[in-house]
Amino acid sequence: MNILIVPDSFKESLRAIEVCHAIKSGFSRVFAQANYTLLPMADGGEGTSDVLSYVLGGRWKQVMLHDPLMRPISAKYLLLPDATAVIEVAQACGLHLLTKAERNPLLTSSYGVGELIADALAEGVKHIIIGLGGSATNDAGAGMLTALGMEFLDAQASPLPQGGAELINLQQIKAGNIHPKIASTTFEVACDVNNPLCGDKGASAVFAPQKGAKPQDIPILDQSLAHFAQICSQHGYPSYQNVSGAGSAGGLGYGLMTFCDAQLKSGFDMLAERVNLSQQIANADLVITGEGQLDAQSSMGKVVGGISRLAKQYNVPVIAICGSVDSYDPQSTIQSSAFDVVMPSIQKLDSLEQILTNAHHNIETTAMNLASAMQLWQGLL
Known part of the structure; x- marks a missing residue:
């Protein structure tokens, strides 16, 4: 299984490459033999x-x-x-x-x-x-x-x-x-x-x-x-x-x-062209993206919205792991249907300071739980 991990940074907590490693660490505990490609992304701003x-x-x-x-x-x-x-x-x-x-x-x-x-x-x-x-x-x-x-x-x-x-x-x-x-x-x-x-x-x-x-x-x-x-x-x-x-x-x-x-x-779009993102997605069996907060703004030139659109073009399933998930704007193109799975990574109610400090652990745990659910589902088919 070829898994492309292509998230944005989680602002104030993790750089995009650190998010990549957290997701891979969690997923590989379940799918150790999968082929992982890490591709940190940005939208032209920080990172x-x-x-x-x-x-x-x-x-x-x-x-x-x-x-x-x-x-x-x-x-x-x-x-x-x-x-x-x-x-x-x-x-x-x-x-x-x-x-x-x-x-x-x-x-x-x-x-x-x-x-x-x-x-x-x-x-x-x-x-x-x-x-x-x-x-x-x-x-x-x-x-x-x-x-x-x-x-x-x-x-x-x-x-x-x-x-x-x-x-x-x-x-x-x-x-x-x-x-x-x-x-x-x-x-x-x-x-x-x-x-x-x-x-x-x-x-x-x-x-x-x-x-x-x-x-x-x-x-x-x-x-x-x-x-x-x-x-x-x-x-x-x-x-x-x-x-x-x-x-x-x-x-x-x-x-x-x-x-x-x-x-x-x-x-x-500029970065996607530079890193040949379309081809990377076309070669993947699963795409995992993410950002600090998924909300109505995510479709407006942000990484996760762009990843979702490209993944759907190539019929590749896409998972979004985010720090938090805000309610969707009904008029927005970034609906939950744009992703096959949307999962907030915060494990428990806590202060913002602690949530930011624990971002790596929370993302890793969420990725592991998602992989475990996938493995269970495969066993039931």
Whole structure:
């Protein structure tokens, strides 16, 4: 029996490869002779680099750069053998880099993302994959672009300070000093949201509150992004503000499309293509996937939804082992019928801290119990 184990990470507890090992450990106690293929997955956000490193190899590079509040930190990105760099924006401007009290998208900057890109260009890469997700910023990539040589000036021809609120003062854009290798580099952006740059469904209204914005900050940030896009248009740049995904990562999607000619793609689809996921599923007798919480959002570009769709295309049974299972949205495509089995892994009521700490044991136990049930069923046939 060929078993493909292809989960997402369980946020705040286990990386995707650790979930793979927990599932295999449980299943192999019952089906010791099965052929197991471990394939950690991601949707373009956190863990994307780890997945590609596991499957494709490459080397990690550590870089000194600036965090969202322009303090020096060390971050890493992945260099693949085919002159491709894989950058996760959260490494440079991630929310996890700030304490709760420090989170303020009026002030935070994506400058460090530009520093990572510049370092990758110095390495001679021709293709850059950027994973959006987990950012603490709302500056449309202005900080990133400043680090790459763009100049954003106010009415006095002074450089704008860093931060999303400063974009309202933009009057002039100078691109003469932008990094010369930008134009000859292909940018592929993994994006799992479809929000535009501005408006009720834009970056500020939807995502800024979780980045520390207060209710009174939202109109300021939204107006600043709208003004930024208006000035970009006046300078002859394409009007991408209403494109699906432009509002991702606080408008980084917009900045990358506008100034780097980036292509925004589904993060899951991009990774699935890179790791030849369709063929891996076609070769399997059973697919086991999972994530921290299965809910109505799981069909919206997330790993488990994509795995389910591919498995059904090839008529391969698919099991989902999840930390918890929320009620399904009747209008969602991610119904329980999308999986042959959906199983929460939490073994008993406990504090969130203990549940996260026991994630490996819980997943392992659930996998073993599922395998035992399968074995029992086979014996009854």
